[in-house]
Amino acid sequence: MASIERTAYPQFKRNPVVRELIAAYTPTDDELAFIADNARQPGHRLTLALLLKSFQRLGYFPAIDEVPAAVIRHLRNALRYRIQVKPAEIAPNKRYRYFQRIRAYLQVRAYADGGLDVAARAIHEAAAVMDNPADLINVAIEQLVRDRIELPAFSALDRLARRVRTLVNGRYFALIDKRLTADEKQRLDDLLVVTDARIKSPLQAIKRLPKRSSLQHFQELLDHIAALDELVGSERHLADVPELKRKHFAAEARVLDAAELRDFGPAKRHALLLCLIHRARVQTRDDLAEMFIKRMGNLHNRGKEELERLRARYREKTEAIVATMSDVIQVLDRHPGDTDAGREIRRLVSTRGGVQTLQADCDAIAAHSGDNHLPLLWPFYKSHRATILRMVRMLDLESTTEDRSLIDAIELILSQERARGDWLDEPVDLAFTTQLWRKTITHRTEQGEERIHRRLFEVCVFSSLANELKSGDVAVRGSETYADYREQLLPWEQCEPLLDDYCRQVGLPASAVGFVNALQSKLMQVADLTDQGYLENGQVIIGDDGFPVLKRHKAKDMSSGARALETAILDRLRERSVIEILCDVAHWTRWPRHFGPLSGSDTKIDQPTERYVLTAFTYGCNLGPAQAARHLRGAASAHMLSFVNRRHVDANKLAAACRDIINSYAGLQLPKFWGDGKRAAADGTKYDLYDQNLLASYHIRYGGYGGIAYHHVSDTYVALFSHFIPCGVWEAVYIIDGLLKNTSDIQPDTVHADTQGQSLPVFGLSHLLGIQLMPRIRNWRDYRFFRPDEDSRYEHIDALFREDVDWDLIETHWKDLMQVVLSIKSGKIAASTLLRKLGNYSRKNRLYQAFRALGAAVRTLFLLQYISDRELREQITASTNKVEAYNGFSKYFFFGGEGVIADNDPLEQEKAVKYNDLVANAVIFHNVVEQTRIIKTLMRAGWKITPEDVAALSPYVTSHVKRFGDYLIDVDALPEPYEIELALAA
Incomplete structure (x- = not known):
């Protein structure tokens, strides 16, 4: 049986707060009249009121003894009855009449009146793509509510979901089994045979x-x-x-x-x-x-290192050549006659090694004087040649554009794998490569013929293949990350019906011309306003070179009242261990309900909540099961912790558990003094990894070997979503994914980041998705401003603009741009999948160029706002400071294993980051509950606390949290109810 806790099946809250009681259980005048018309005695009226309001809240009729006492008290007060009035016990026939009248009053059908067919149909359709029984039950609940049908008992939905799921999966199993021969079945079974216990x-x-x-x-x-x-x-x-x-x-x-x-x-x-x-x-x-x-990148790095070594080796010869040239000039200066000068120069050259030696030195210096390392790659590539040729034979490569020059070049190399000559005999289309490569691999004979060097050509082809795999110009059939992204897009025929509604939602014109005109007009308007306000701005100065300079502004100091409040709170925070915090937050938010077997069945372990809390602590603090078990005094074994992590928890379940905490956090009053939830900031922080996995890499910016936890943090301080990504990936690729995959109640529409969190394609895609990208860009003044119109000229800021926006390109490819956006919104393709390809330069891909053109306009719009609005700059700085603070806060709880993620499995690495988010968010939630309690206590003691004082606080407090020692757990210890409201004097 699926756990009811992991579904959306409505249930009573054990301890509803006053605000919830008023919102959900206060009868209206019409409802009071209905109750009075259908029941006479106070006890019966109270019973009818309980059934009516409970049905409105739950969607089904509960047993009266299941209704919380707080709800009974609230409704009794609403009916103005004395405390002695109790809900009346009613006979089955009267209860049935009450049910009928309530359904008629609310215009709801009974489940027996066609509900089974509706639920079965919804589950059957969903079971084609879903598998977890809890998800299927949620689909049925959603459809029944939409059709205004009474919900049945949870057990009925659970049985139905299992029956339909078993039927659908059984059909798939039978279909696959029917296609297998007896020999194939035996070969599959042989995969499970262990011939030797070792x-x-x-x-x-x-x-x-x-x-x-x-x-x-x-x-x-x-x-x-x-x-x-x-x-x-x-x-x-x-x-x-x-x-x-x-x-x-x-x-x-x-x-x-x-x-x-x-x-x-x-x-x-x-x-x-x-x-x-x-x-x-x-x-x-x-x-x-x-x-x-990665191997091709490594070969290029080795080539560059070799170039530097050669430069160092020939530096002494360069100095000797320069000294010789200086002496030659002095000879010419002393001897005005050509005969004497020539004789002296010849003698000088002879003493310096002779003509041939000096010529050889000059040739060597000339060969390595530039930045071209490409001629040096062959010796490093040679050891990889057989492996790379084997790889391209095994992979099914295809061009995603009309240009097949690279694919043709690969086929030529494979056909001439054993050729020994230095030069290619066949003509080759070099359209796939760069000008520097062309200069490197081609050689012009004395007869004026152009020849291509065979070995360097081969290196050139596979270097270009690596680049085009990254840009998406070449795809690998049968892969996922490197598949043809065009096949993952919605066909335009399916996009067209969605277009008008989507454009209306995000506030964009629904035609190419209208879109371009609106964006161009907005850019022209902002440019005009920036120009007009330049003299009054006082914060930005544009030099003669056209580069703007912003004056630094001093950070605001914390007021004495805010400091006193912060100190008072820190002194009064009650000491808690991480496990105690996780238990308290589990009681308040029920986050462990999402954990369970991947099959979706009910838990098959004893004390599941306790096990889930301990597992979250073990992996969220990076202790590992063996070390955690040693400190848990027998509460759980290493095998149990490892088993729960492997069989009951995945990244999606962790994200759902975090969502429960975030949603409860969104209902608290205190975080609203820190932000409105409409802004988020994204930033990455490095986690060390062992090097025996493909994700780990060295990144000079982070100064180490590992991977990046890329966090999206709300302006209310809570972490909304996190990815674990390689060090070498441009972080902006994942900035949109984090917002789209965030399904919590906190839904920001503006995202801040640092330089790594932006690029022209990301600006373009964000604009189409209705997301305002406002990063804090390092060296932003070096970025190009794009003129909104070639005829536009400005009195003060004209020097900023270097190029014009290509509006024609945007208009031409508007349908392609919208097809991408609608495909992302429908879930057909991830934004990161697309941006990973659009983040790499491609001269072939017109979609890439269109996104860059759109991004040029949007980024210029942002930069103009950035230099003219001091308050905006302060908001961006404040938000990015929060995410940077969160990086340190979350790592504080990642104290085990010396902070190294020890697992080489990418799925487990992703889970480690999400476990850590779960622990960090639980502590944030607990801190806010404690801060709210302390502030209210201080106010009752006579403290005058202002919203400005509270706004200076932060939930990133760790001084009261115990991380070390023996870890004890008591999930039966109920925490006191937490308070949501926080009213402050204005």
């Missing part, structure tokens, strides 16, 4: 994770994909099975071992294994492309 089953080889980027691991990855291709399974076997179902079945198989899979029926076992193999192939192709890109 050797792992073949199943574990399918789950193999990629290691760090190296030539040996590159070769091992090719061996792995070759082994996967030899296993059973093809697209034919999984045809008609939705990709979301494939992912869920694969995820279920991934956390099971061979013995557990053998316990399943043959059809289900075979289906799960096939989906696991399918997903392993997809992921390995992605990993292979990623490792190839």
